[in-house]
Amino acid sequence: VSGGGEAAVVCLGNRFRGDDAAGLLVGDRLRRAGVPVTECADEPTRLIDGWDGVGTLVLVDAARSGADPGTVRRIELGRAGIPRELGLTSSHAFGIGETLELARELGRLPGRVVVYAVEAGTLAAGAPLTPAVAAALDGVAAAVRAEVGR
């Protein structure tokens, strides 16, 4: 899949919910390094409007799969479809997975989409970051910078 056009980075999460802040904290690091980042702490369908002309889209979010907290996964979306492990199985909660799939359906998905998922420990309101998650953030930021050539 060709990745011409601009690169865009979207960081998702909720700063008030423990490790759900992981994506946004990676975004803070990227911004400090001069990488433009779109932050999303609300519903993500509005992001689609920002993807016109984008060739490479990198998403950073917290994930929940039962793996050890702090585990980082890199998933490159293929032409065939968005992999099931992105959590598209639930019906209607409109998350980032559904938004990507909708953008694809509408012909507005960037040519290359890479997702960095940081496995969360706790998502409780007001909880501090799990140490293993905190320790993973610099590495994810560096990987994203390499991804977008910044």
Add this chain to the structure above:
Amino acid sequence: VTEREIRTDYLARVEGEGAMLVRIRDGSLEEVQLKIFEPPRFFEALLRGRQLTEAPDITARICGICPIAYIASACNAMEQACGVEIGEEIRLLRRLVYCGEWIESHVLHVAMLHAPDFLGYDGAVELARDRRDLVELALRLKKAGNELMRVIGGRAVHPINLRVGGFYRAPSRSELRALVPELEWARGAALELVRWTSGFAFPDFEQDYAFVALRQPGDYPLERGRIVSSTGLDIPVEDYERHFSEEHVERSNALHSTLAGVGPYLVGPLARYALNQGELTPGAKAAAAEAGLGPVCRNPFRSIVVRSVETLYAVEEALRLIESYTPPDPPAVPVEPRAATGCGCTEAPRGICWHRYEIAADGSILEAKIVPPTSQNQKMIEADLAGVVAASLDLPEPELTLRCEQTIRNYDPCISCATHFLRLEVERL
């Protein structure tokens, strides 16, 4: 003994936070348990000790879909506590940005989350496959609401331009006029939404709801008003706790709200419509009549039509407010802290959002109490589920589960913005 249990974790984006259980024993309904909403206790604790001026920004973080509702309720409460009158121009600008939130939130729910239920699609992605035109229309309509929030609120998400006492900066007339062409388009699009949704097939189900909404003569309720009910209640917002109570439910962390002498009650589009439809714009009234809504709608499945009518209302109201807009000068009135308690209540897209703050003389917050709409509706949703399940026991499991989810979605519950993480089911990479 045959026992059927239906559980759905579609709302369970955080374990223990959202869950539904329906237990059927020997062909009859035994129990419905719903836990879909976590009250914002964390935020109430976070607010204690902060300055009153920080409350709008902090409470805006409770919900990514309806930040204006929390900001407006917090501002109203602080202004009441400090004895501040904001004046008409500031109030109308607040009302205008609130219209943007209604458009955005309602359209997201109507087209992306709820409509697929009625049309047999798994979700908006499948709907887009067959009806790309409608999904494109919805996304553009939603964007018109986003733009109102961006221009007035400073940005579309977590608006930063609103403050206790008014705004940091008032947009110019020309900035708002620039939004008019798209809002004119949105008027037609919203009418299309009403016509589309009113043609759906609705389950034959009604409840004898006790409706609760704000009322402000001359306006469809949004940013102010008294709290009224279909059972005859008519009180100022500061009397809320004398008539409404939240009881802790032992089997979950949920709170159930009740109205004294009445029991569970309903807030949101059906309640606003039943208690205020005379205040709709002529265009929205005509659309409601054409959709066959009548003076009172007691079928919760038809809330999707009422939401569409309210979307049309919000577009027309936004156009009216922009037409008569005078930039408030100054954009905010001064707020001098004093030791006092203030209450604020506004109509979030999902229903009334009530706040109370106790303030010290130095402006610090001693106590905060926030009652969001979904927490008030939770007991009513359970009652709806019990009624829907009892009437649908012969449905096969998948259909019954879907019907239950659809029943919950009638309420547009706030759960969707509690967290944003991917649910990964595969552990390896």
